[in-house]
Amino acid sequence: MTGRSNRALIVDDDDDMRFLLRVLIEAANEGLAVAAEARNATEAVDRWREHQPDVVVLDNRMPGRSGLDVAAEILAEQPDQSIILFSAYLDDETVLRADALGIRACLSKEDYDQLPAALWQHGPAA
Amino acid sequence: MAARPRRLSPGAATTFAAVLVVAAVGGALLAQGAVRHRERAAQQDRFEADAARFEGELRLLVSSAGEAAAAAAAGQTSFRDTATQAIEGRAARVVALVDADGRFRSVVARTAVPPVTEGARLSVLPSVPAALDAATATNRPRLGPIVSLAVGPTVVAVASVHPTSGPTSVAGRRASTTGAVVAAVPVDELRRPVGRAELWPGAEVRITAPGRATGTRIDHPVLTTPVEAGGVAWQVAVGAGPTGRPLTGWIVLAVGLLVAAAVHIALRHQHDQRARAQGEAGTRARQLEMIAGTSAALQQSLDLADLLPAFCVNVAEEFRLTCTSVLVADDDGRFIEAFRFSPDGRRDRGDGEVLTEFELQRGWRAVGRLQTWSVGAFDNVTTQSLQALADLLAVAVSNAHLFQREQQAVSRLSELDALKNAFLGTVSHELRTSTTAVQGFGELLTEHWDTLSEERRRELAARIKRQAGSLRHLVDDLLDYARLEHQTLRVLPRHLSLTDLVQDLVASMSPLVADHDVVVDAVADVAAWVDPIAVERILANLLSNAGKYSPAGSTVTVVVEQQGDRARMVVADQGPGIPSEERRRVFVRFYRMSNAETVRTRGAGIGLSILHDFADGSGAVVTIDDAPGGGAYIAVDFPTMPTESDAVDSVATVTGSLSGDRS
Structure with a gap:
């Protein structure tokens, strides 16, 4: 696995959550890296264009436009972009909509420790 | 209400016919009265002319008879003597004694006269004046039997005069009668001197005593003379009886017209009443139909915004209102105008328009008020109909209020429900984010303590x-x-x-x-x-x-x-x-x-x-x-x-x- 790189864009309005994900990714090492962070939908789209990350880790519930809105915009521009919806509150409707949009995976925030594995699963080599 | 063409009612027709009949009868009576009046007037003229000719004779006869009677009554001489004296003194042609029952007791005449036939009556003696004339001229009158006397006891005897001794039968004597002689004979026994006798057509004799005047009034007496007999002062009058009354026809006509008018007014009144009752019944039926329709319409909706316009327009049309307004009570009981309809869009009440208010009562509570403007006041039927409509409207307004309140409650509850759902979502998100962060940080610290700076x-x-x-x-x-x-x-x-x-x-x-x-x-x-x-x-x-x-x-x-x-x-x-x-x-x-x-x-x-x-x-x-x-x-x-x-x-x-x- 050495030499593989997997750069993630972290989108979450909560500062602690972004920090947690950043430290988790850094601690996991093994080529995982944080390309950038964004606090809302507008920042997310800007950072995505700017950094072209391998995976977008996207919170759904954010002020203004939601994570699903961001996903729709990104996937409209680049349909094969790998996106993981990382949400505190995943109901059936949200999961169905995410699936319909072409989001690769939905991960509950409670299962944050599975994020590194999910990043590799849906990362560039996948 | 539209004016209906006026038709002649049965009552009016009856009245009209009655008026015609009365008018015809009255007219006939008037015509007949006029004819009779003319005849009477002519007769009176003739009579007066005749009476004038014989006035002296009659007076003589009466006064002499009175003297003879008075002497007899005084007991100076017998009746027959007195009578004979009178006759010979040419005071009288004949003197008859008649009792209280009208029977002839005695008759004294210049010549022997046949026995008196009771009950003989003088009906028409057209030749009286001529006979008297002849008797006076010859001074030898031939007296026939007494053929007439007044009904009841009387002092007046009328004897027929005929020139020769005539037939013995009454009919024969009558046939040969050419004149009459009148004699007034008072008698002691006389108690009821009331009566009349017709001397010739239109000429009547009336004898009265003071305080006992009865019988036919004599309008135009040609002879009036007092007769003292039996201690009583009698009055003998000879003249024409009452003339016809030409006014009768007029009075009958006037009374008939008055009666007819009264009947007409009564029938007209009755007809009007019936027509009014029929009109009211028709109006009432139409208004009841309208009320039934409105009742159904008011149940169609629970929204006042739907109900009131339709209600006001219908009511205004049916009752010809110039303005219809519904006021609804708010929660504090103040009346607020909820809807107003005026066909010509006016806001101000015109002259002569009447404002009528109907309370919308629901139990003890006034839920609103119906105000109407109309040209003139309502009749009873309309007032009752409008009150019935107001009662229906009160139920509708009350129901609409209840419904509105229910809806507000439901709306508040669903709003609260939505807020609670949002709250739960937010709390879940908050809790999960915080607990996840704390748990994640703790796990990082425990598992990566050595590698973390x-x-x-x-x-x-x-x-x-x-x-x-x-x-x-x-x-x-x-x-x-x-x-x-x-x-x-x-x-x-x-x-x-x-x-x-x-x-x-x-x-x-x-x-x-x-x-x-x-x-x-x-x-x-x-x-x-x-x-x-x-x-x-x-x-x-x-x-x-x-x-x-x-x-x-x-x-x-x-x-x-x-x-x-x-x-x-x-x-x-x-x-x-x-x-x-x-x-x-x-x-x-x-x-x-x-x-x-x-x-x-x-x-x-x-x-x-x-x-x-x-x-x-x-x-x-x-x-x-x-x-x-x-x-x-x-x-x-x-x-x-x-x-x-x-x-x-x-x-x-x-x-x-x-x-x-x-x-």
Whole structure:
């Protein structure tokens, strides 16, 4: 696995959550890296264009436009972009909509420790 | 109502016929009366001419007879002698004695006369004047039998005069009669001297005694002479009887016309009454139909906006109203015009238009009022119909009100339900985010302690602490909320220094505004009558709010000062502030402002509502304003001494409320 790189864009309005994900990714090492962070939908789209990350880790519930809105915009521009919806509150409707949009995976925030594995699963080599 | 063509009623026809008959009869009578009157007048003229010719003779006869009778009555001589004397003295041609029963007792004549036949009557003697003339001229009258006397006892005897001794039969004597002689013979026995005899057509004799005048009136006497006999003064009058009355026809006609008019008026009145009753019945039937239709229409909807226009238009058309208006009572019982319909769009009542009001009663309650303008006042039927319509409308208005109230209740409940759902979503998100963060940081620390830098480890620990504080605040809010829901939150006020309390609390609450610059501007020793726990919860919510809604790095100012007789605590920030139209709603539980700036923040939406309830329980007043440089300025004015309600019950109980009405 050495030499593989997997750069993630972290989108979450909560500062602690972004920090947690950043430290988790850094601690996991093994080529995982944080390309950038964004606090809302507008920042997310800007950072995505700017950094072209391998995976977008996207919170759904954010002020203004939601994570699903961001996903729709990104996937409209680049349909094969790998996106993981990382949400505190995943109901059936949200999961169905995410699936319909072409989001690769939905991960509950409670299962944050599975994020590194999910990043590799849906990362560039996948 | 439309004017109907006037037809001749049966009653009027009867009247008309009656008038015709009466007029015909009256006319005939008038004509007949006129003819008779003319005949009478001619006869009177003839009679008077005849009477004038024989006046002297008649007077002579009567007065001589009177003398003879008087002498006989005085007992000087016998009746026969007296009578004979009279006859020989040419005072009389014949003297007859008639008793009280009208029988002839004795008749003395110049020559022997046949026996008197009782009951003989003189009907028509057209030749009387000629016979008298002849008798006077020859001085030898030949007297026939007495053929006529008045009905009943009388002093008047009439004998026939015929020139030769005639046949013995009555019919024969009558046939040969050519004249008559009249003699007045008083008798002692005479008691009822009333009677009449017709001397010739139209000529009558009437004898009266004072106080006993009866019989036919003599309008034009040609001879009037007193006769003294039997101690009674008699009056003998000869003349024409009562003439015909030409006015009778006129009177009959007038009476007939009056009767006819009266009958006509009575029938007309009856007809009018019947027509009016029929008209009223027709109107009533039509109005009942209209009422039934309106009743059905009023049940079609529970919305006054649908009901009232249709109602007003229908009523105005049916009853020809110039304006129809419905007033509906509001919750305070004031009447407010809900709908007005005027076919010509007028707002002002014209001259001669009558305003009529019908109360809309539902039980004892007046739910509204129906006002109408009409040209002229209503009749009874219309008034009753409109009252019936008003009663129906009252039911409809009452139902519409109930429905509206139900709908408002449902709407409030569903709004609250939506707010609660949003609240649950927010709380879930908040709790999960915080617990996930704390758990994640803890796990990183325990599992990667050795690989993490010293600085990272410190930061993780600091973040754990801050998240724990945030969680505690959220949990406190939820517990307060749970207590408020069950109305068990209690406020126990006491005297203390608000300045000291606030300064201590701000120091302990720094995590809530960790990214802000907090400035405390407190006047020393501002005393207040408060529960420190209430102040803590109020301040915590105000600071938490300021921390959430104002940008990081900005200043949050806490002020404590005296405000009149109250102790004021203020938290002001440099955030977007609270728009005035939102100020009432921010205290509604679960409510969060919906603009783009505020949705960025976290929060369960119950903080300000809890703040409000605590402030209310403490007798404090919350004011929201704009801070001088923009941003929210929330002031809480606490009492400085026990309030009246505290005196009654030193424990003020905070009542939970789901509405923001008290702000």
